[in-house]
Amino acid sequence: MKKHIPLKKFSQNFLIDSHIITKIVELINPKSNEALVEIGPGLAALTKPICKLIDELIIIEIDKCLLERLKKHSFYSKLIVFHKDALKVDYLELFNKKNKLIRIFGNLPYNVSTSLILYLFKKIKIIKDMNFMLQKEVAQRLIASPGSKLYGRLSIIAQYYCNIKILLHVSPKCFRPVPKVDSIFVSLIPYTDYFPYFTHNIKVLSYITNLAFQKRRKILRHSLGKIFSEKVLITLNINPRLRPENISILQYCQLSNYMIENNIYQKYIFV
Incomplete structure (x- = not known):
């Protein structure tokens, strides 16, 4: 298969470390009866092993060239494909099609991760959990406490909606091309029974x-x-x-x- 040249405009850094990939799949722990959505499957580092465990996976990919590559894989028949910007997807439609809470995961591009997470918070009532690979600083901002230089609006809105946990620290060497920053794999689980914070609006x-x-x-x-x-x-x-x-x-x-x-x-x- 012809080598894919990463596109800077999409901030593409592909996960290549097999040990980290295996660990992430274990942490996501996908089940066949769940509605799973992957944002940015890229070169299928997570897509391929997850498709071995489930019968159907919704993917959102903006890069047409990467979608063409996915068509050449045997697991492609298990995919429901959206060739779209993840910020323009109707997640409520995905929820209605499955009639169950959706689980969202992915290796998010650094240039859109914050805006995408804030966008997904607006759909929080239809989301079971979110598991994302993020730039280290973005992940630290999500969990930052008052008094920290990283504490800000993202920290407040994220912690208002979700219980957030750092699951895995990932070295730049685990990606190609090698990014200039470390990454962190995080879990965001929306509050359902116990809500630590409350605002009327x-x-x-x-x-x-x-x-x-x-x-x-x-x-x-x-x-x-x-x-x-x-x-x-x-x-x-x-x-x-x-x-x-x-x-x-x-x-x-x-x-x-x-x-x-x-x-x-x-x-x-x-x-």
């Missing part, structure tokens, strides 16, 4: 965190000053002189709920 929480972290070096009194007076922040037991990275997820939820309960969110956001 996630759009308001998203708006507040976006506003705060746009000016992350400024103290809250300035970055959120157009919404919350210093007096309100003190009333909510939030120090107005702290920076956005020093405020907990619970406190951001508190701010969100204050906006909603006092009917002031409508000035700033369409809900």
Whole structure:
């Protein structure tokens, strides 16, 4: 089979380490009765071994050349193929076709991983779990705690929705071409029974965190000053002189709920 030349515009780094591939398949632990969706199958490093364990796999691949390569494999008959940008796929349609929660996995391109994860959170009610290979810094941002330089809007929204676990650290040597950064394989499991955080409306929480972290070096009194007076922040037991990275997820939820309960969110956001 002709060698595939990785395309920079799709940020392609293909997993080639057989030990890591085996470990990832074990961690995903696919079952035949599940609705599995792979984003970016690439050269089929995960696709091939997973197809040995299940009868059907939905794949989303933007690169037409890679789809042509997949057609030459014996397991192709097990694939339901979407030649699309993963950010433009109707995941609700996939859920409705299977009538069951979907499991999503993949080696995500570094250039779209954050926007794709945030996009998938909007579909969280139809997702059973997500297992992704990510750039190390993105994975660390997902699990970052208040006070960390990596703690930000992604940390808050991700931890609001999911229990996140780092499953595997992966060296650049496990990919071709070799990336300049380390990678981490993570699991994101949406909360279903126990919810550690609560806001009346996630759009308001998203708006507040976006506003705060746009000016992350400024103290809250300035970055959120157009919404919350210093007096309100003190009333909510939030120090107005702290920076956005020093405020907990619970406190951001508190701010969100204050906006909603006092009917002031409508000035700033369409809900």
